[in-house]
Amino acid sequence: MPVETSLNRSMTSKAVKAIKPSGIRKFFDLLAGMDGAISLGVGEPDYITPWHIREAAIYALEHGRTMYTSNAGTPELRQEIARYLSRVHGLEYNPLGEIVVTVGVSEALDLAARAILDPGDEVIIPDPSYVSYPSCITLAGGIPVPVPTWEAESFELNPKDVAKAITPRTRAILLGYPANPTGAVMPYDKLAELAIVAERHNLIVLSDEIYNRLTYGVTVPSFASLPGMKERTVVLNGVSKAYSMTGWRIGYAAGPKEIIAGMTKIHQYTMLCASSMGQAAAIEALKNGEPDIQAMVEDYNHRRQVMVSGFNSLGLSCFDPRGAFYAFPSIKSTGLSSDEFAERLLKDEKVAVVPGTAFGQQGEGYLRCCYATSLPQIEESLERIKRFLSRL
Ligand code: PLP
Numbered sequence: 504m505p506v507e508t509s510l511n512r513s514m515t516s517k518a519v520k521a522i523k524p525s526g527i528r529k530f531f532d533l534l535a536g537m538d539g540a541i542s543l544g545v546g547e548p549d550y551i552t553p554w555h556i557r558e559a560a561i562y563a564l565e566h567g568r569t570m571y572t573s574n575a576g577t578p579e580l581r582q583e584i585a586r587y588l589s590r591v592h593g594l595e596y597n598p599l600g601e602i603v604v605t606v607g608v609s610e611a612l613d614l615a616a617r618a619i620l621d622p623g624d625e626v627i628i629p630d631p632s633y634v635s636y637p638s639c640i641t642l643a644g645g646i647p648v649p650v651p652t653w654e655a656e657s658f659e660l661n662p663k664d665v666a667k668a669i670t671p672r673t674r675a676i677l678l679g680y681p682a683n684p685t686g687a688v689m690p691y692d693k694l695a696e697l698a699i700v701a702e703r704h705n706l707i708v709l710s711d712e713i714y715n716r717l718t719y720g721v722t723v724p725s726f727a728s729l730p731g732m733k734e735r736t737v738v739l740n741g742v743s744k745a746y747s748m749t750g751w752r753i754g755y756a757a758g759p760k761e762i763i764a765g766m767t768k769i770h771q772y773t774m775l776c777a778s779s780m781g782q783a784a785a786i787e788a789l790k791n792g793e794p795d796i797q798a799m800v801e802d803y804n805h806r807r808q809v810m811v812s813g814f815n816s817l818g819l820s821c822f823d824p825r826g827a828f829y830a831f832p833s834i835k836s837t838g839l840s841s842d843e844f845a846e847r848l849l850k851d852e853k854v855a856v857v858p859g860t861a862f863g864q865q866g867e868g869y870l871r872c873c874y875a876t877s878l879p880q881i882e883e884s885l886e887r888i889k890r891f892l893s894r895l
Contacts, residue, residue: 522638526861533849540853541884543872546683546829548747553795556746556788563783572779574771576604576755580782583789584755591716592725594733596757603767604777604785608713608754609635610770611739615709615756616643618765624674626709629660631862631869633683633711645674651865654822654833658687662696669700675707676700681714681723684862684871685831686824688723698729707762708736713754714827716745716796719804721825727758737762744827745796746788751781803828806874806881813885814872817892828875831859835868837895845870851894852887 505511513520530544551557575581581598588594596602605611612635620626622644628636630649637647650668652658665676676697680689689697701708710726727736741754754777756766770776788795807824814821814832821832834844841858848854859866874881 518642518644521641525634527634527857530845530849530855530857533846534855537849537853540849540855541876541880541887542855543874543876543881543884544855544857546873546875547749548744548799548828548875549877550747550799552746552748552751552784553788553792555791556748556784556795559787560751560780560784563780568779568783570779572776572782574776575602575767576777577779577782577786580604580786580789581755583786584757587789588725588738588757592728594725594727594738594757600760601763602755602757603763603770604782605741605754605756605766605770606752606774606777607743608711608739608741610774610777611741611754611756611766612636612639612709612711613642614766614769615737615739615762616640616645617769618762619707619709620645620674623672625670625672626674627665627668627676629658629679629682630864631658631684631859631866632677633679634861636677636679640677646672648673649863649865652685652687653865658682658685658822658831659689659693660697662693662700665697666700666704669704669706673704673706675709677709677711678726679711679713681718681824681826683714683827684829684857684859684866684869685822686827686829687822688718688721688826691724694724694726694729698726698732701735702731706735708732710736710738712738712740713744715740717800717803717828718826719800719807719824723826734759742785742788745799746792747795747799748784748788751778751784753777753781753785803875806876806878809878810872810874810881810885813881814888817885817889819888819892828873830872830874831869832872833869837892839895841867841869848888848891852891854884854887854891 585598616639620643640647727733737758742748819832845858857871859869
């Protein structure tokens with residue numbers, strides 16, 4: 504290998520080269536411009552943000568609230584987040600110093616990784632899990648350590664496997680339950696076992712709780728509410744999914760003062776603040792959005808049942824997802840790889856799904872299909888998949 508100098512260097516950093524392009528985006532690009540295509544690929548609600556929330560943003564604009572806000576977010580929004588976490592999870596956070604408002608959970612993940620990691624620090628993540636986790640860790644100089652999860656164990660992260668993956672360089676566990684892409688939730692006893700592991704090895708827990716309110720027949724506690732965990736957990740959440748506000752880009756992190764101060768320090772240079780009208784809308788969502796969540800969850804639950812039973816009746820056995828809005832059917836019986844299946848399905852039947860491998864090696868043999876799309880579209884896509892299977 505020739506020595507790298509300023510004369511022969513490539514234009515991008517090693518960190519950028521080390522991350523993979525998102526396996527979800529690739530399918531968006533293929534889908535663009537395809538007439539009559541159905542997308543089960545995008546992980547976002549198909550509802551327009553409820554009117555009273557939009558109205559709050561319009562009001563803020565009418566009243567000229569168009570300036571930068573305080574770096575950590577408006578005091579009103581931080582106060583409302585603190586009230587929400589207290590009401591829903593029984594967690595008490597000081598809005599002054601223990602909460603930072605971010606540009607979605609996406610920015611919160613990035614900030615958290617950069618605030619806690621030194622080069623070479625390892626972070627344990629479930630495999631499969633959300634596409635951004637390994638990239639955020641790598642970009643922060645850390646090393647993602649995927650721990651396999653299995654359908655036979657309901658895609659729960661096994662605390663014993665986590666303990667085995669710990670080395671002297673392990674700094675944190677990044678949890679994302681209810682999970683994207685599997686829809687898995689973690690039962691309380693497994694979370695409690697994970698808490699013991701985290702405590703024993705003095706690990707920080709980054710808990711992505713963006714789907715926490717989208718659950719079916721179960722409730723999921725915040726990881727920070729487990730005994731002894733508040734001091735070592737950073738809760739990452741936001742309004743994107745539960746209130747159908749993906750485009751508003753408002754998220755937050757709540758956690759130990761030192762970490763939140765570190766995150767805010769980065770955020771004040773890189774983002775300054777989250778959008779001011781988005782923050783006004785988020786206050787209204789957190790204050791008065793409970794009925795909206797309930798109505799949407801009821802509807803998603805119906806779509807979930809149609810999609811999951813649809814896959815099962817096509818012979819693609821489908822794990823019963825209890826959270827988020829994804830079905831994760833197995834396609835192992837077809838003999839095709841996830842990538843082949845997804846590419847051929849899109850080409851032959853114009854149905855876009857995401858290959859499970861976009862979320863880690865353990866995703867091989869599975870597809871991620873989002874059911875936050877209309878019932879007629881779900882039914883039509885199942886018809887097309889049936890036709891596709893009959894030709895294999
Ligand atoms: N975390 C998970 C598990 C997600 O699935 C997503 C989006 O799909 C995000 C975070 C990003 O959320 P936000 O829109 O708040 O940036």
